[in-house]
Amino acid sequence: MKTSRDFRPDRRTLLTGTALAGAALVGGSVAAGASKARTPKRPVHKMGSHKNGLIQAKATTEGKAVDLSHLPRVKQEMVLPPFAPKHDPVAKGGPKIVEVRFDVEEKLMTVDEDTDAKVWALTYNGSVPGPLIIVHEGDYVELTLTNPESSIFEHNIDFHASTGALGGGGLTHVLPGEETVLRWKATKPGTFVYHCAPGGDMIPYHVCHGMNGAVMVLPRDGLKDAKGKPVTYDEVVYIGEQDYYLPKDEDGEYVQYEAAGDDYGDSLDAMRTLVPTHSVFNGAVGALTGDNALKSEVGKTVLMIHAQANRDSRPHLIGGHADLLWEGGSFTDIPQSGFETWFIRGGSAGVAVYTFKQPGVYAYVNHNLIEAVMLGATAHFVVEGEWDNDLMTQVAPPDSIKT
Amino acid sequence: MSISIADRAYPDGGLSPKVIGMLALITLTVAVVLGGLRLSGVPSTASSTASAVTLSDGSILYVQKREVTIAEWTQCHEAGACSLRIKSRKANDTDYPATGLNWFDVKEYVAWANRTRPGRFRLPAAQEWNEIAREVMPEKPDPIFTDPNLRWASSYLTESNTKRALRPSGSFAMTSHGIEDLDGSVWEWTSDCYAGPEKGFDRENCPAFFVAGEHVAAIPVFTRDPARGGCATGSPPPHLGLRLVSDNPL
Numbered sequence: 001m002k003t004s005r006d007f008r009p010d011r012r013t014l015l016t017g018t019a020l021a022g023a024a025l026v027g028g029s030v031a032a033g034a035s036k037a038r039t040p041k042r043p044v045h046k047m048g049s050h051k052n053g054l055i056q057a058k059a060t061t062e063g064k065a066v067d068l069s070h071l072p073r074v075k076q077e078m079v080l081p082p083f084a085p086k087h088d089p090v091a092k093g094g095p096k097i098v099e100v101r102f103d104v105e106e107k108l109m110t111v112d113e114d115t116d117a118k119v120w121a122l123t124y125n126g127s128v129p130g131p132l133i134i135v136h137e138g139d140y141v142e143l144t145l146t147n148p149e150s151s152i153f154e155h156n157i158d159f160h161a162s163t164g165a166l167g168g169g170g171l172t173h174v175l176p177g178e179e180t181v182l183r184w185k186a187t188k189p190g191t192f193v194y195h196c197a198p199g200g201d202m203i204p205y206h207v208c209h210g211m212n213g214a215v216m217v218l219p220r221d222g223l224k225d226a227k228g229k230p231v232t233y234d235e236v237v238y239i240g241e242q243d244y245y246l247p248k249d250e251d252g253e254y255v256q257y258e259a260a261g262d263d264y265g266d267s268l269d270a271m272r273t274l275v276p277t278h279s280v281f282n283g284a285v286g287a288l289t290g291d292n293a294l295k296s297e298v299g300k301t302v303l304m305i306h307a308q309a310n311r312d313s314r315p316h317l318i319g320g321h322a323d324l325l326w327e328g329g330s331f332t333d334i335p336q337s338g339f340e341t342w343f344i345r346g347g348s349a350g351v352a353v354y355t356f357k358q359p360g361v362y363a364y365v366n367h368n369l370i371e372a373v374m375l376g377a378t379a380h381f382v383v384e385g386e387w388d389n390d391l392m393t394q395v396a397p398p399d400s401i402k403t
Numbered sequence: 404m405s406i407s408i409a410d411r412a413y414p415d416g417g418l419s420p421k422v423i424g425m426l427a428l429i430t431l432t433v434a435v436v437l438g439g440l441r442l443s444g445v446p447s448t449a450s451s452t453a454s455a456v457t458l459s460d461g462s463i464l465y466v467q468k469r470e471v472t473i474a475e476w477t478q479c480h481e482a483g484a485c486s487l488r489i490k491s492r493k494a495n496d497t498d499y500p501a502t503g504l505n506w507f508d509v510k511e512y513v514a515w516a517n518r519t520r521p522g523r524f525r526l527p528a529a530q531e532w533n534e535i536a537r538e539v540m541p542e543k544p545d546p547i548f549t550d551p552n553l554r555w556a557s558s559y560l561t562e563s564n565t566k567r568a569l570r571p572s573g574s575f576a577m578t579s580h581g582i583e584d585l586d587g588s589v590w591e592w593t594s595d596c597y598a599g600p601e602k603g604f605d606r607e608n609c610p611a612f613f614v615a616g617e618h619v620a621a622i623p624v625f626t627r628d629p630a631r632g633g634c635a636t637g638s639p640p641p642h643l644g645l646r647l648v649s650d651n652p653l
Contacts, residue, residue, distance in 0.1 A: 113567040113568045113641075114567045114568065114569070114588075114641045114642070115569075116568055116569070251490055251491055252490055252491070253491065286567075290559075290560055290565075291560075293559075359548065359550070359553060360548070360553050360555070360556040361556040361559050373630050374630050380559075382547065382556075382559060386550075387550055387552035387553065389552070394552070
């Protein structure tokens, strides 16, 4: 059995996205050389390649110095999804620097126990999705990103909530054994995806191996409904939807790999089909059902964040609704209301708020029901409380037809 | 949807009593293997070794020690009697139970097993199965809702210890009679329609049968994979397979 070590002549260069892109180019030029010998070539113009139109990029590498030493610093302890870190719905005091820490962990995770489907997940802090960060507009997020020596891959992070340097992706490349610190200002209130983007095909490879999550930037004075009334909530549920493309052998069984990265070639082939083998909440089939079902009570209000870093989704709460909805995730927008199903664009996170009105079991699904039932995109809420016969009554239980 | 059916409570009793013919034993070649009986007529692999179990009504049931394996299923398929081909890298592995079977598949297998002598093998009734399995079953959890309005949701399992991964035959518990895997990840089809004649169903037009495992579930006859998710308010069985029983010693 080959191991990932075998395909790494020089770990620190080969594993960077650019080194891999270079390797692909070499292969490409060999092929081109071979065809050249047989076919006389006419010049082929590249689309969009017009030298005269080249824009000379003018940017200084040193901007004006910023002194943030007067700002208070707070540490935000990361918690595992579907939970949210401790936070104030309405900001207390002025802007802060919020320190967070992500330790990369490459680990074998079970995607579906029923079929022995496993993935060498690439994670921030060991979970799929990565942890939820919550700050307020005007705060600064200061992230320490560490990539342990034991890792196979280079990693980085692109925050959609941030501005500049490819969302921070250009400033955060860490090879195994390295760490980096990035600070960015939260200028846009809303929910936003973050993800790893090391370069080339490593970008979708990392994202489709779980390396993504969400940030919620709350308005300093909290959430408001369409009439400007404060929106309060009892709990936050953070649902990251993950599409996996797991390689199968000729018998249709999932291939088992010995180390992170061993699935690289097979994964790219599977990803190219654009047909996921799994679409799951919280990294695995059943991660939010049964023993792990979400709990709530009649009268309680839940704020549901739905993040999908790669692929469109359409959340629906079976037996309930979205009372309020920030579908695109921007809290600058007035929330919509009374939705049955909402749309989460791949590469975004949105927010729905709902107050439970009936007890029982609710299924929170991707309402492409093939994905919900057969690919895994289902969570359950188990809700305590008193049944409301006005809202629903079973007038006659199912019985033989008598008419 | 499968769920509305699966959520119905398992009816007490109502199972047709089994008649045991102790005299029909004479003709067949019998191989006694480790305290069990080889059921001739099915391939001679592990699952064809049977154990005799005395039930509470005094009758004796001869139960396959293991679920029907993929190798056995493949023989049925290759004989042209079972239309489903189980495609699996474990297909040549005698140690895995045959799974992904719906009611029609199972009916074909039972017919094939009985090809030399009709009526010899059958599926267990749910009550028989429960009796055989009782000693290895986990305790039944309390319903999570007691309000009658919430009966549709009360069987939802929040503390399930269901084992879901498919494992080789013999990976799970063994009863004192030597019967294995009753508490495993394969739920076994029973001969019980989820509703009796009072609902207008007999076995020929029954839309769903009980399958037996950690909990009893009613599964529609077409279902091969009771996938988790959607509006399913429970922990559906991970895999569907079968185990044969016989009323007669062989």
